[in-house]
Amino acid sequence: MKLFLLFLSVGFLLVLLQTTLLHLLPLGPVVPDLTLILCVYWALNRPTVATVLGSFLMGYTVDVFSSPILGINAFAMSLVFLITYLSSRHIWVRGPLLTAVIVFCAAWVKVFAMVLIWALFFVTKAPWTGALQYVFIEALSAALLAPVLFYLLSWGENRVQKVRSVP
């Protein structure tokens, strides 16, 4: 329960950062996707029903604070979680470099999922036409931040585990 609350709090903190402080970075319209990093962390290190629902909720929260269409980020995050989880069973992911690569690929999976959904459900032209540069910048920024966030999440988890183990 404590771990779940920790993850939930971290998730909302990341959304808070994405809607406020991260816009101060000189990246133009690009906002580093911290919720994606959290979702990948959960899929690699804590694949449970709670974290599946957490990923869905993170995507839904991003929808509430950005997209006029509900469900698009929720779908994308859930798909990223699923693909990362399935991949983690065959790939040994350790070290900051591999973490960054996984998050970089996950960012592209997320955009692919959003493009797919847009093509299936909406007749208007997608926002990603000609926006390949932004996909790259967003994926790169997430990949660069991933090792730091992974370390912080892992440290937080260890602290909670220690508190739980103290009689």
Next chain:
Amino acid sequence: MIEFFRRYQVLLSSFSCLLFAVYILGSSSAGRLQADPVGPLLLEVMRPFQSGLNSMVTGISNIKDRYIAVSDLWLENQSLKGRVLELEGKVNQFRETEATNLRLRKLLDLKNQAFARSISATVIANSASTWFQSLTINKGTKQGIRKGMAVISPSGIVGQIWSVAPNGSKVLLVTDHNSGVDVIAQRTRARGIVSGSLDRGPVMEYVTRNENIRAGDRLITSGLDNIFPKGQLVGTVGKVQENSYGLFQDVSVRLAVDPERIEEVLVVSIERSPAKK
């Protein structure tokens, strides 16, 4: 059976979430999603934290500006900037009023347009995603805000209210590709729709090839969409490209308002009052 569910619980819950997300998307795109029970709750939960963080960032930025720069000059500068914005807004309105007055004197049924309601609000958060352009403001249904109301600033239009919670609302910016504002060029009355685009920036679409439009032309709201008040400045024409094919010209737009820098907005609803005899 139970063992099957226990063994594949993560996979099954993932597929369930994907299906549920598809259901929400389908309902949302078909317009069947009348009410979002979770969204307003999330807006309400996050609002105090976003307000606090935004105030902190603004406060730190203000402290830095005030004590690094000359304090008196900064205050005077801020005051003059506000005054300039206010006057620019009035000049835009007067220009349009003059143009409209001259034109409509020759026509029957002159109708006045006034703001039925206007509510000031502060921007407390930006979009959480690169792919969609929106803002969160600190006013909601309790202050009289409703979905579809226009959001403007003294410099020009900002967007429209997309979703509301009791004390917060999400604004869909004009720079978002889902947004569309019915505009006319102030000089020639050429009509078009200004919509956002991530790669090209805002563009004015459906401007036919025979329309006289050139770089520098001021674009104002036509009022025909019944969302934005008529005569509000949208921006100026950036570049016009006539293709050798197709019905329309390619027109880029420089918006009057930079949504990334905006701090205070006005939420308005329009109402047509009967013509005065």
